[in-house]
Amino acid sequence: LSVSYIPDPILILGAGAMLVYLLARLVVRHNGILAAATATVMALGLIVQLFLRAGQMPGILGLGFLTRNIFVLDAGAHLLSVVTLTLGFSVTIYSGRYLELDHRYEDYYPLLLLLVASILAMLAAVDLFVLYLSATLASSASFVLVAFRRRTDTAIEAGYKYAILGGMGSELMLFGVALVFRSTGVLGMPFSPRPADFWGLLGTHLILVGLLIKGAIFPAHTWLPDAHGRAPSSISAILSGIIVQSYLYALVKVGLGVHISPYWLGVALVVLAIATMTVGNALALRQRYGKRLLGYSSIANVGYMSAAFGVGLMVQRPEPIAAGLFLLVVHASSKSLAFLCKGAFHFYCDATLVDDLEGMIGRTPLVVGGFVLALAGLAGVPLLGGFMAKFGLLTSMIRIVPVGPLVIGFVLVNTLMSLGYYVPLIGRVLHTPQESAGPIRVSAWMLAPMIWLAALVLLPGLIPEPLLDWTMAAAEGMLRWGMP
């Protein structure tokens, strides 16, 4: 590993969180200014992140040796970090107008920065305890953000539910980390020798279960629709877009890092994934609230991704994992775009139910266009990223007999099932009723992120090659990671 002299995005965001908090408390409490300050920090982090390369270890002015055993940026962590920062930047800009529903800027922006910083830390962590700490920190920040609309009962309820389940996940992880430490005396991954005695194995499995809960894998998915349905849309966008998936990534990483048999880890993931996607899609069919529906569709997509990861782990081939990562990236842009558009409908028209969306096309065609694009992307319409992702899943798994075709069968049936809610939803927003209220002007703060996210939905479908290469490199890195 080479130590770079590039500052660490994690530190930038952490320091930025404090600065923004102080700025808000002491100097100015104006949404636009605070959003701009936060966005600057995010952009700085993103730029630094883009300059980093996989394998490099960031550190400040040569102090990288301090963090040498704590963070290693591999290709997968790099990819996910870039996605996280992009979404973080987008929702910050969006909040510049959207947050005027809620006020309390001095809590919101620092928490958002903290959330992103701790996710970056978790992605790069190779020390189990640091991984636990950052995962817990990220969860704590998201509990508060989910319950941010504290004047509504439902937001408090969702926050509680999330806090209890997420907290349980954290406790299980902590207990697991302690047990692993008792067994091996070290905490750095990959372990050698592996924690092989009873307590060590129990510990590793507890950590995995903890991450499973945070990753919303069936049967621990129940908190997600509430949390993502009740949080402010900007928060739902980032939670649904990348945070949940980051826990899934951490799960694979820990599993390989403690040398659980990749085969059995893969089998477990595939079995749970099939249940997850089916439950997610089946329940999404019944939803009347737009954001809950999107939440359930996120569960289904987490299911597709973990199925791909699972198949890849079982046969030790990078192609399915790369396809899963590809889906992860395009799902991040599509789902967050959907949530941001949904938030705009709520902000301007107070539309929360699916039925309320009727006639929106006459009032704000641009936002409706973005929403339809996002849903079409999720549904896998060609020329959008989602199609390439599904196509990648098919081609990567079809030859892996017998598990690949089995998984593909479930994925295709589920895709068809998901059309059962995407298509009516699209039909609903495109439908023009006889009379509708006048047009609305959407703020540039909210429109701008929608526009570039829409570009990010389109781009991987039109020119998939760069992302295919990147995800392939990340997948190969993930498989190498577990090798002793």
Place this chain on the structure above:
Amino acid sequence: LSLALPWVGAGAAVFMSRWRLARIKAFSLIVVGASALALLGAVVIGHGHADLFLRAEWIPSYHAALRLDLDAVSLPFALNVLGVALVTLAYAWGYFDQVAHPHLLYALLLAFVGGMLGTCLFSDAILFFICWESMLVSSSLLLVGWGEGDDTRRITQTYFVYTQAGSLLILLCLAWLIVTTGTSNMVVMAQGLAAVTPPQRALLAIGLLLGFGIKLAVVPLHVWLPDAHSIAPMPVTVLLAAAMLSMGAYGIVRFPLMLLGAETIRPLEPILLVVALGTQVYGALMCLVVHDIKRIVAYSSVSQMGYVLFGLATLSATGVAGSIMHVINHGVLKALLFMSVGIVIRATGRRQIEQLGGLGTALPRLAVTLLIAAVAMAGLPPFSAFHSEWMILSGGLRSDYPLLGYLAFATPLLTAGYGLWLGFRLSSGAMPADMGVERVHPAMTWAAYGLIAVTFIEDLIPGPLYALADAAAQAILGGALR
């Protein structure tokens, strides 16, 4: 193939000009005519230089490239699409006199046509599928945005989900083919087929036939069709029926027949023949019991697609050539029939057959048009479908199952039955007292007259069309992709 590279530029320019026109056209209906001329230009240029190739790298990881090909098989289908599109746009000039969001409507119409054209012309499996889907998406948006009736949303959903299920099946089979042969190029794919064992081929053939069968509206996979065709605005209906249905036939020709080879299909032949026969008879019988005149014509499409499938399933040169010819003839006649029915609906404002009648006195020329369409559909000379139906049926006699071939002769009788019933019921008799007749836009009627001329000419001079179909049939049954 490398000789063709100079044509890349020309091919791209033709397509770009069409798209730019599409945008301009968005703003006024007058440009529609110009755009249609550009379409015609594309045909002429493409026809003059049958090796119009576009080659460009796209996704190296999947070996996908932007490849256009115009071979003997894609030519008749592409001609059909463009011809129908041209007439439809002329007809639409009169039909859409007052319509919401005309620029979106026309953009979608053009995207729909472009999707169908791309489906015929791309020789890369991924791009084929992308165009295949784009025609589904654009037609669904057309239905949901400009559909007529109360239930457009539900019907469009049925249409979308039904056909998408077929598409997913096709996608699965294509993904399998691409992975096993290591390429998405259909030409190279044929050479890599050695890696596919016969049982796998049979499985692929079944999957693909089912998938394309949905689009072709083969009974019992046809349920989306009558609803979708009857709610669509008439020009869209014409495109759906006269052009898009035949894309299902193109898919069957291109993948199961040409790629997997006739020998793979042969064990399935009796099943296909029976299904095709069932489709013909069922469609024709439904025409006799339905009352909505637009639905009658929609069901006749089901029946006619049965012919096409029957011809293909005979796996004989005559039958296959007949099918290809019938695709074009059906395109012309179905467009004509839908247009005349559209004129009736527009002129009288009613669609139930009991409430109509006596148009012979009110609109004599329309009545003649209707009768011609109906007679031609039944395959009577001197109209074009006579040739193709005759070829399909004689192909049936030469197949391994001549009994089914004899049975198939019953369908033209039924077709004549409903065709003449529809024609005479509308044109003769006394006009209902409460029925008013409004003038329709002349563009609509002239488009119909144009089609009558085409079907006449095709019958009197069938040589060129026959040559076209015969070349396609040779290419298909030879199994030889260039």
